[in-house]
Amino acid sequence: MRIVLLGAPGSGKGTQAALLVRELDLPHISTGEVLRAAVKSDTLLGRKAKAVMDRGELVPDEVMLGLMDERLSQPDVQDGFILDGYPRNLAQAGALDELLERLGQPVDEALQIDVDQESVIRRIANRARREGRSDDSEEVARNRMKIYDEQTAPVVDYYAGKGVLSRVLGEGAVDEVFRRIRGVLQIRSR
Numbered sequence: 001m002r003i004v005l006l007g008a009p010g011s012g013k014g015t016q017a018a019l020l021v022r023e024l025d026l027p028h029i030s031t032g033e034v035l036r037a038a039v040k041s042d043t044l045l046g047r048k049a050k051a052v053m054d055r056g057e058l059v060p061d062e063v064m065l066g067l068m069d070e071r072l073s074q075p076d077v078q079d080g081f082i083l084d085g086y087p088r089n090l091a092q093a094g095a096l097d098e099l100l101e102r103l104g105q106p107v108d109e110a111l112q113i114d115v116d117q118e119s120v121i122r123r124i125a126n127r128a129r130r131e132g133r134s135d136d137s138e139e140v141a142r143n144r145m146k147i148y149d150e151q152t153a154p155v156v157d158y159y160a161g162k163g164v165l166s167r168v169l170g171e172g173a174v175d176e177v178f179r180r181i182r183g184v185l186q187i188r189s190r
């Protein structure tokens, strides 16, 4: 199964992806994690991405596309994948479709996790205290939300138009949200 997880910063994409990986035994592809790892090991990609990420803006599409092209051509994604953090604008969504069409592996399910702005601000502030992720400061997190509203939110309609979108409420406990996601995926796989 090929799943795209959508949702605002802090909506729980990474958290729910980790649970889905255990259940479905599929690779989790988080573009944010890939970029943070590249920054940490100071690769060329990391150097290109760091300043952009620290402002809460989007890394250029051509960089992301190259990265996705390489990742989705690996043998471990043949039975499917859970994509978290990509696509983040309509250009990336179109490019992903082209790439997956070429590989004969279209997206089966786009899952939008809906969470209140208040909750995501609270969650990100909590994580900032616990983990110190460099883009979790209040100012940068607000910019990430603004970019989400302007550029990423339209991707939800894009998948709705393709007939593969489902929405789940992301409020409540982590396992409660996961139960909702499971319900949606069971319906889809019937």
Ligand code: AP5
Pocket: 007, 008, 009, 010, 011, 012, 013, 014, 015, 016, 031, 032, 033, 035, 052, 053, 054, 056, 057, 058, 059, 060, 064, 084, 085, 086, 087, 088, 092, 123, 124, 126, 127, 135, 144, 170, 171, 172, 173, 174, 177
């Ligand atoms: P990315 O890493 O994707 O960040 P994000 O979308 O801002 O999302 P987060 O990782 O902050 O949130 P999440 O939805 O994964 O929630 P999580 O499970 O962590 O991207 C970072 C940056 O990389 C971007 O700003 C951009 O610069 C760049 N980038 C990445 N992809 C790109 C792309 N395609 N194109 C261009 N640039 C790109 O949960 C958040 C917190 O809440 C955690 O602490 C968690 O423990 C907690 N939590 C989760 N669920 C619950 C719950 N139910 N109740 C209470 N707390 C909860």
Ligand code: MG
Pocket: 013, 014, 015, 030, 032, 084
């Ligand atoms: Mg994440």
